[in-house]
Amino acid sequence: VGINPAYQVPELEYALQKVGVKALVAAEGYRQQNYYGMISHIAPELASSKPGELKSKALPELSAVIIDSQKSLPGAIKFSELFELPSEQAISKIEMLQSKIMPDSGVNLQFTSGTTGHPKAALMSHFGFVNNGLHIGNRNEMDQKMHRLCVQVPLFHAFGMVIAIMAALSYGSTLVLPTAGFKAADSLAAIVRERCSIILGTPTMYVDLVRRIVESGAKLDSPEIAVTGGATCSPKLFADIKHTLGVRKVKTVFGMTETTAVIFQSLFEESPEDVQQTVGHVTDHYEAKVIDRDGHIVPLGTAGELCVRGYGTMLGYWGDEKKTKETIDADRWLRTGDQFMLREDGYGKIVGRLKEVVIRGGENIYPKEVEDYLNTYPKILEVHCIGVPDERTGEELCAYVRLKDPEETIDREEIKRYCEGKLAYYKVPKYVRVLNDLPKTTSGKVQKFKLAQLFAAERPIQLTSIGVPSCASSPPPFRLATIFFISASSSEMSEWRRRCWDGCSSDEFVAPSTVSSCSLFIRSLLRLPLCRGLLSWLLLLLPVADDRLASEMQDEDEPDDDEDMDSASSSELEPDTSASPAPSFSALPALRVNSRRFSRAVSPPPLPDALDELEPPPPPPPPPPISAVVSQWGVLSR
Structure with a gap:
């Protein structure tokens, strides 16, 4: 088991507990890290233990701590002594175990x-x-x-x-x-x-x-x-x-x-x-396919989730059978969580991470596309974009920039001018933040969840006057529903826009602590005079949202097979230059409530009387007939 030397005490403790480590080999320290001190903090019994016989409450399976040090440390085995420890009996046991190793071990x-x-x-x-x-x-x-x-x-x-x-x-x-x-x-x-x-x-x-x-x-x-x-x-x-x-x-x-x-x-x-x-x-000797959210193979050149199968597929996540089954299906296809396009000649292109797709007023924005373009700006050394909550459009882009010259400055207007004629207006980052150092893993990957935490720290959670959670909730976000109504007079719509629409986007983001508020908010909609009915799917959200939320909100880097929700066209969400009267209801889109996460697993409850006449939306159309599985030899099947 390889352990990241940059881990701090909580991360190290998590990793050692996760795999149930029995022996730990480490340097005494590196740079500012004192590994022996960190291990002693997690397992204070180490100092009073006989080397190789540690019994720790926090790490019950760990018995041997081996430290590469010139001096003897309490409870630890010196690395230089390690090669003198095995007896002939121990070596024979190792050889016996080696003989039982199989290719799939x-x-x-x-x-x-x-x-x-x-x-x-x-x-x-x-x-x-x-x-x-x-x-x-x-x-x-x-x-x-x-x-x-x-x-x-x-x-x-x-x-x-x-x-x-x-x-x-x-x-x-x-x-x-x-x-x-x-x-x-x-x-x-x-x-x-x-x-x-x-x-x-x-x-x-x-x-x-x-x-x-x-x-x-x-x-x-x-x-x-x-x-x-x-x-x-x-x-x-x-x-x-x-x-x-x-x-x-x-x-x-x-x-x-x-x-x-x-x-x-x-x-x-x-x-x-x-x-x-x-x-x-x-x-070589690998298979790849791209699927839609229903698991159907999409046409070549169409974006979807990349799935792969081959000799390198992991055996599973250690101690996490549930996550293993979510990631690898019965046919050993592994869902990568990457938004991907596959060509007929076997070449592939990353569109972005499924979990990183930003939905601004119904328009999908892939941060990688914006990052690739902004990286061509002479001032910029590197840039990384994240989606951040916005009360009007649902989400906006925030660009975290590292400049080539730390003495230089850059702002959104400069970025906007550079993007004119090159990127659609809705892809231009609304926020620009300049950092001298970006949070990264030891392998150099930017930790975007930490960027989201930085942005969230700038904007504390607020509630609107009618109790609707604002969109400035801390990450990771959870998309609850997209709601439209089927009948309302102009005066009712004006009242609705005044009280609700302007304070909460149609794609609302809700933090775990605000789910109950949102449930109460949704129930209250059924009592409003302007609301003549909602789809039965809306009722599905109330009993299951709290149960499902815990698993949906886990901040782990798991593949995510969810696609985007329907919403209002972003062309309707361009910045307003003048006040306009409330729209008549005929201009509004047809009623629909998108409960993509829950509709697959739970049957709709009986409709209340007020909703008896509503028809559920038609099922999605069947997948396109053109599809393929691609390997090193090209198209294997259509």
Whole structure:
């Protein structure tokens, strides 16, 4: 089990308890971290324990703490003494256990990045580890010559563990580890000194490395291939990497912890367009498909959720059978949670994360599209966009920007001018925040949930005068319903707009603490004179919302298969330039209440008398007939 060395005490305790660790190997400390002190804080019994015989209340399964230190520490085994401990009997037992290992046996537990909450522990197989390393190395041309790899990525993640270590072991390549923690200056020095021919890194690492090379004026002649993965890479950064590092190829890899690293990667020869606009070609002996929210395969070139199947699929989440079943179906298809488009030739393109889709007045906005464009602005070093609650449109974009020159400034008007004629008006971020440092994981992924927390801290939760929760609730948001009415006079509509519509968007976001208020609000609508009826689906929300909310609101980085809700057209939500009279009801859309989360599992209750004449909405149309499953060989089935 690889543990992130950046963890603080609560995170370390969570990880050790999650996997039930029996022996812990650690350095005494690193930078500001004192690991022995952290372990002693979690398990205070350590100091009074005999080495190898720890009995801790907080960590009941942990017995041995091994510390790499020159001095003896109370209750801990010195790492240098570890190799002297095994007896012949212990070695025989190890060999016996090794003989029972099968290809599908678990090889390690890999924690997910935790970019949206608590990380989960994915159990990998020997079969997936070996095959992924073999095929990754082949695609990265490691079979062509004896390469020297500059490994900037941490080894406790799938990127470092598989793409670096397993691939190098498969082809006898040399691994160069510049430093214990990423520093662009150390990476540059190692590349020059060791004449590295392949460089591995995340986009964030390449941003810093390119910047360091430009500042130092260094000239590189050894790098041939730059491999990027772990997060999406903008077209501008691709160009900067190739030009500044002087490599002949920039290769991209795309995958996730749950797939033992890679599911898409660059082929041997690709056009510049394919490199910059896709995440590569589906990897060898893997299958990929894209589905809609009902599980039907969508036509090629249509966005949907990416599902993959192959040797690298994890065995499951450790100690979490429910999440495993939600992620992997009975046919071993793994739902990635990525909004994706698949081409007939096997290339794929990330549209965004399903959970990151921003819905502004009914218009879908994929933050990645906006980020890619803003990253081309000369002042900007990197930018990341999140959706934030808005009382009028439901959600708006907030851009968190890191500038190339910390002394520079930038504001929304400058961003808006740069976007004119390039992005639709509703995609332009309403808010712009400048940070010198963005919250990131050790592997360089931006933790967008922390950005959402920063924004929420600026705007405390408020309630409107009629008790409707405002949209400024703290993340993660929960979309309750979209509501329209079927009959009302102009005066009634005016009263409705005055009391409700202007204070609460049609797509309301509700924090856990405000669900009861919303339930009371919805019930009160049935008593208003202006309201002649609501769909029976609305009644579904009241008895089940509280029960379902706990699982919906967990701040874990699980794949999410939900699609967008219907709402008013964003063209109706452009900024008002003058007051306008209340619209007549004939201009309003037809009645509908979208309860997408609950309608599948619960049958509607009997309608009250006032709603007897209403008809439920028609079922959705059947999926399009054109569909495909794509593998390395192209289309397998239609």
